Amino acid sequence: METTKITEKIRRVEGTIAETCARAHREPGDIRLVVVTKSAEIEQIEEVIRLGFHHLGENRVQQLKKVAAQVAEFQQQHPDDPTLAREIHWHMVGHLQRNKVRLVLPVISLIHSVDTLRLAEEINNSAGPMGLAPRVLLQVNTSNEPQKYGVPIGAATHLAEQIETLPHLKLIGLMTMAPLTRNTDVIRTCFARARELFYEMRGEKIVGGQFTELSMGMSSDYEIAIEEGATILRIGSAIFA
Numbered sequence: 001m002e003t004t005k006i007t008e009k010i011r012r013v014e015g016t017i018a019e020t021c022a023r024a025h026r027e028p029g030d031i032r033l034v035v036v037t038k039s040a041e042i043e044q045i046e047e048v049i050r051l052g053f054h055h056l057g058e059n060r061v062q063q064l065k066k067v068a069a070q071v072a073e074f075q076q077q078h079p080d081d082p083t084l085a086r087e088i089h090w091h092m093v094g095h096l097q098r099n100k101v102r103l104v105l106p107v108i109s110l111i112h113s114v115d116t117l118r119l120a121e122e123i124n125n126s127a128g129p130m131g132l133a134p135r136v137l138l139q140v141n142t143s144n145e146p147q148k149y150g151v152p153i154g155a156a157t158h159l160a161e162q163i164e165t166l167p168h169l170k171l172i173g174l175m176t177m178a179p180l181t182r183n184t185d186v187i188r189t190c191f192a193r194a195r196e197l198f199y200e201m202r203g204e205k206i207v208g209g210q211f212t213e214l215s216m217g218m219s220s221d222y223e224i225a226i227e228e229g230a231t232i233l234r235i236g237s238a239i240f241a
């Protein structure tokens with residue numbers, strides 16, 4: 001098969017993940033790559049799936065629903081194609097409005113962006129009657145930028161305790177975004193704060209044994225994220241741009 005630009009780019013990202021893991025004494029198998037498809041054509045998404053990537057992410061509910069339906073359709077059109085047979089796990093990585101929760105729950109594998117009790121309660125109250133218990137991450141604002149989504153570091157533990165009481169969702173980790181800057185010290189500080197909070201919550205038994213994921217690192221900063229302990233990377237433009 002001809003090597004396309006997408007194939008080349010995703011292999012390059014995989015190579016960088018492997019090299020960074022070697023440097024950081026980590027196992028590439030402990031890191032999940034979520035391919036963020038928001039800027040991709042459907043043909044490019046198909047190619048990524050054929051290459052064996054089954055965790056895909058979107059930051060808008062409408063777009064996620066649309067692309068998930070398109071992917072399901074071409075999977076159904078090729079029922080005997082083993083490269084398309086695997087279940088796709090959809091990740092909602094962007095801000096989630098409460099009035100969109102019901103729409104997204106039936107298709108979602110992991111919601112990365114829970115940052116208020118009201119949103120967690122909406123997910124819980126919608127998921128119960130649907131017979132679902134979606135997995136969620138608590139999004140933490142580690143950069144102290146006021147316009148950013150995410151619960152402030154100082155309020156995160158209390159919010160996690162409250163979310164833990166809700167029966168119809170599973171809190172399995174933290175998500176954070178570093179600010180857009182060339183200053184790698186600033187980025188590293190954000191990721192290190194998230195990691196410290198992650199271990200603090202586990203150590204103080206605020207969360208259970210299912211609390212294992214640290215979602216951080218995008219196209220421009222995923223090497224730093226790996227060095228600081230990320231278990232989930234969310235990468236789009238390094239593959240599609």
Ligand SMILES: *Cc1c(COP(=O)(O)O)cnc(C)c1O
Binds near residue numbers: 036237238
């Ligand atoms: C778009 C997006 C990403 C991927 O960003 P890239 O810089 O394209 O890799 C990751 N996380 C969130 C929340 C996003 O909206």
